[in-house]
Amino acid sequence: MTQAALYSLVAGGLAGIAVYGLITCTHLLRRILALNLLGSAVFLLLVALARRGPQAVDPLPHAMVLTGIVIAVSATAFALALARRYHGRTGAERLPEDGA
Amino acid sequence: MVGALSLPLAFFLPLLTALAVFLLRARRAPWLPLLGGAATAAAVADLIGQVAREGPQVYHLGGWAPPLGIELYADGLAALMLGMGALVALAVTAYSGAYLRGQGHDAELFWPLWLVQWAALNGAFLAADLFNLYVMLELLTLTAAPLVAMGGERAALAAALRYLLLALLGSLVYLLGVALIYGATGTLHLREAGALLGDGPAAALAAGLISAGLLVKAAVFPLHIWLMPAHSAAPAPASAALSALVAKAGAYLLLRLWLWTFPALLSVPLGWLLGGLGAAGVVYGSLQALRQTRLKPVIAYSTVAQLGYLLLLLPLATVAGAAPHAWQGAAYHALAHGLAKAAAFLAAGNVLYSLGHDRLAGLHGLTPYLSGSVLALGLAFASLMGLPPTAGFLAKWELLRGALGGGQWGWAAVIVGGGLLTAGYAFRVLAAAHAASPPGYSEIRPPRRVPPVMAWTPLLLALALYLLGLSAVPALGLLEQGAPEGLG
Numbered sequence: 001m002t003q004a005a006l007y008s009l010v011a012g013g014l015a016g017i018a019v020y021g022l023i024t025c026t027h028l029l030r031r032i033l034a035l036n037l038l039g040s041a042v043f044l045l046l047v048a049l050a051r052r053g054p055q056a057v058d059p060l061p062h063a064m065v066l067t068g069i070v071i072a073v074s075a076t077a078f079a080l081a082l083a084r085r086y087h088g089r090t091g092a093e094r095l096p097e098d099g100a
Numbered sequence: 101m102v103g104a105l106s107l108p109l110a111f112f113l114p115l116l117t118a119l120a121v122f123l124l125r126a127r128r129a130p131w132l133p134l135l136g137g138a139a140t141a142a143a144v145a146d147l148i149g150q151v152a153r154e155g156p157q158v159y160h161l162g163g164w165a166p167p168l169g170i171e172l173y174a175d176g177l178a179a180l181m182l183g184m185g186a187l188v189a190l191a192v193t194a195y196s197g198a199y200l201r202g203q204g205h206d207a208e209l210f211w212p213l214w215l216v217q218w219a220a221l222n223g224a225f226l227a228a229d230l231f232n233l234y235v236m237l238e239l240l241t242l243t244a245a246p247l248v249a250m251g252g253e254r255a256a257l258a259a260a261l262r263y264l265l266l267a268l269l270g271s272l273v274y275l276l277g278v279a280l281i282y283g284a285t286g287t288l289h290l291r292e293a294g295a296l297l298g299d300g301p302a303a304a305l306a307a308g309l310i311s312a313g314l315l316v317k318a319a320v321f322p323l324h325i326w327l328m329p330a331h332s333a334a335p336a337p338a339s340a341a342l343s344a345l346v347a348k349a350g351a352y353l354l355l356r357l358w359l360w361t362f363p364a365l366l367s368v369p370l371g372w373l374l375g376g377l378g379a380a381g382v383v384y385g386s387l388q389a390l391r392q393t394r395l396k397p398v399i400a401y402s403t404v405a406q407l408g409y410l411l412l413l414l415p416l417a418t419v420a421g422a423a424p425h426a427w428q429g430a431a432y433h434a435l436a437h438g439l440a441k442a443a444a445f446l447a448a449g450n451v452l453y454s455l456g457h458d459r460l461a462g463l464h465g466l467t468p469y470l471s472g473s474v475l476a477l478g479l480a481f482a483s484l485m486g487l488p489p490t491a492g493f494l495a496k497w498e499l500l501r502g503a504l505g506g507g508q509w510g511w512a513a514v515i516v517g518g519g520l521l522t523a524g525y526a527f528r529v530l531a532a533a534h535a536a537s538p539p540g541y542s543e544i545r546p547p548r549r550v551p552p553v554m555a556w557t558p559l560l561l562a563l564a565l566y567l568l569g570l571s572a573v574p575a576l577g578l579l580e581q582g583a584p585e586g587l588g
Binding site for chain 1 (some may be wrong): 167168231234235239241242245246249252253255256258260261262264265268269271273275278279282283288
């Protein structure tokens with residue numbers, strides 16, 4: 001098995017864990033973490049794709065991952081701030097539909 | 101006028117205005133959002149003229165060609181969506197100042213978010229590669245969620261969180277599909293990837309992931325669950341933008357990607373599956389709208405139903421006799437629904453503003469302050485039902501002509517049935533609004549006067565529907581520019 005294929009498989013496994021966590025965990029913090037894990041899985045897949053051929057490393061997926069990390073950081077920050085505000089207002093750690 | 105620059109300006113003007121409003125503070129420069137909005141609309145109008153005269157327009161940001169540079173691309177469909185977006189966005193911009201002041205919302209927070217949302221929307225209509233679309237989708241999410249949370253109470257925060265979590269999941273699943281496409285083809289360009297992709301298993305998996313991500317954004321049944329709480333919590337102008345533009349952008353991208361990037365996969369059974377989801381949305385959304393007891397949820401469920409119509413294009417696009425009519429009908433439906441839904445939500449905002457609630461049972465014995473808003477609501481509903489001479493009539497007529505011309509009786513039944521159900525909930529609202537007050541009834545608090553700018557904006561949007569219904573020839577001519585093969 002090539003290195004790229006191995007990393008792609010790991011990325012697939014991570015994505016599966018993340019989606020499973022997102023569906024089964026109702027705690028807001030765990031859900032935000034699951035989204036982060038899914039992001040990491042996608043970034044890992046992109047970095048693995050950049051290294052596939054025998055030729056030099058493809059720079060485009062790296063640019064995409066950099067942009068993606070910036071977006072993921074700001075989205076996580078906003079989600080955490082919103083969750084904190086929600087917790088402060090209601091004392092709940094779960095959304096009302098999930099039995100807060 | 102500004103030549104080739106109007107294409108990037110349509111994206112950068114609202115963005116720069118947002119920055120300026122954020123730095124100067126809206127309180128010190130209350131005219132700034134409207135000025136930036138008018139300039140954006142002028143750039144969009146110039147761009148529409150260019151596309152109509154010279155065909156699709158391409159612009160490379162900073163002179164860098166793809167794959168390293170960013171390409172903006174405007175064809176007829178993008179130009180029409182930009183034009184509809186500009187009309188709705190101008191109305192929202194004009195409406196919001198008075199509404200936010202009157203309802204005690206913080207306008208300082210609203211303006212930068214709303215203007216960045218407009219920029220992201222234009223960017224999503226103009227982006228020519230899959231990764232820029234991801235960035236624009238994230239920007240739309242990250243601006244829409246705080247607008248939903250603006251109310252600050254428990255329900256608004258919960259709705260914003262639910263929307264944010266679902267939408268981020270949608271974006272990441274979309275990005276996973278994009279990574280697969282890049283792995284399979286080595287390009288991110290919408291058309292180039294489409295030409296290289298074929299219909300193998302990798303293409304099908306990527307198309308499935310991308311569609312799942314966009315279905316969340318477009319609030320297509322059964323992934324519409326974020327839409328109801330978000331609409332109930334958001335201020336009325338933010339609701340108008342969310343339904344008419346943000347969810348619409350998701351549906352638009354779904355159609356664009358299927359017709360430009362995955363046409364080889366459209367035949368069976370994925371196109372039919374998506375069309376089936378759309379049809380289920382038409383039926384489910386309309387039935388739910390019939391059951392609601394408040395005005396804003398009726399309009400919000402109507403969005404689930406009306407966005408379902410757009411997906412009916414995908415199964416019809418593969419049928420030779422049906423494709424051209426269905427294409428025109430779906431494009432016109434996207435325009436008509438945007439204008440009608442924005443008019444309806446702004447009118448509902450006036451009801452909330454004047455009465456302090458939007459319960460259907462309490463609408464009776466209308467105050468004179470709301471007569472214009474109820475007229476706008478009626479005109480918008482007429483277009484959603486598909487009554488002539490509105491733009492909505494033209495849209496449903498063309499869709500139906502396509503379905504019948506291609507012998508697709510099942511889809512035709514959905515189109516007609518959905519129109520009838522729309523009439524059901526529309527007349528329910530209008531009947532409630534026109535009922536006489538019971539004897540001895542008195543308001544808990546006297547209705548508030550609606551400022552003229554708020555009374556007029558939904559009415560003007562609703563009238564635009566009738567203009568659009570009567571000016572089909574230039575609009576459909578514009579749609580031909582750069583239409584996908586077999587549809588133009």
